[in-house]
Amino acid sequence: MLTRRRADGSLYTRRIATDAKLIQLASVSRTDTLARLSKHDRNHSDYLPSECLVYLLRAAVGDDDLRWFNAICSALMARCALNLRWAVNAGVLRDSEGVREDILSEFTLKISEALHEDPEQLDVFEVAFDLAFAALRTDRIRSEALRQRRQSTFNPQPTDADDDPDRWILALASDDGSDVVGLYGAEYEIFRKSVLAAINRLPAAEQEAISLRLQGWQISSEEADMNSIAKHCGVDERTVRNRIRSGVKRLIELTQAERP
Known part of the structure; x- marks a missing residue:
């Protein structure tokens, strides 16, 4: 009934x-x-x-x-x-x-x-x-x-000593996927959004270096009339790359921790 x-x-x-x-x-x-x-x-x-x-x-x-x-x-x-x-x-x-x-x-x-x-x-x-x-x-x-x-399987952290974490940051400029990150389509979109949101949680120096790089700024430049992240922050090229490297490592830890 x-x-x-x-x-x-x-x-x-x-x-x-x-x-x-x-x-x-x-x-x-x-x-x-x-x-x-x-x-x-x-x-x-x-x-x-x-x-x-x-x-x-x-x-x-x-x-x-x-x-x-x-x-x-x-x-x-x-x-x-x-x-x-x-x-x-x-x-x-x-x-x-x-x-x-x-x-x-x-x-x-x-x-x-x-x-x-x-x-x-x-x-x-x-x-x-x-x-x-x-x-x-x-x-x-x-x-x-x-x-x-x-929980997509990917390895965003550069493992090769000659691989620059800067490539990983630049990969996030793509709208539909990247070989560097190893994600495409909807998976990439979800991952990219989580990374971009996590940038705001980085220490100020790392956040600034990565944010400017995402905006297309050069890390350094020998040309006097061309601005760069190094000139803007008042540091040398090595320091900027170290900030990007440590920021990338921290971003990976933050985004991986959010995955169930």
Whole structure:
């Protein structure tokens, strides 16, 4: 029995087609029903909407029939797994198989809690299963995509003794990515924003040197009429490079610490 209400106060109701299928099931044996549970082609005359499977799960719990419950649950999980094979792929997320397993585990837990603790949570699955599962799936995919962007594998710190940290700073001038940083697209955008924000947390000398460099100032110049960071700060070229180097190191520590 559906008990959940919509925002306008009306009770949730199943689709007419779903109720028609349930009426049919009332007149067939469990053996026949079990055979129909394995049908995945929605155009097949024996196909049972997932809403029917949710209804049968509730009935199995009410009858305290564990064997029948497990059969229905296995069929429902098989459908969800098939859905996730197409919805979660390696082209979108790393470790797509792990993400699929996490979504199935979350769905299983949600169904279990709804069956035994909060029946109203199950109403939405019995009324519009595809939409409810898609919402759960999409939330998990979005959160995982965000987590992976934040934890992207990269090595922004120069490791070669001949590599100048100044190259790393100049790489941040790009709008869409950099080979130096090793990030592109959305990942790069998120990383770049976090670094630019972290510059304001640097010691004044490092902040000034890096900010001016990002604005296109030269580190030093022998030409009397050309301004430079060294001239502006009243220090030599080596001091400016040391400030940039220490600032880069500090920026990396700050941005890495913010990653979950």
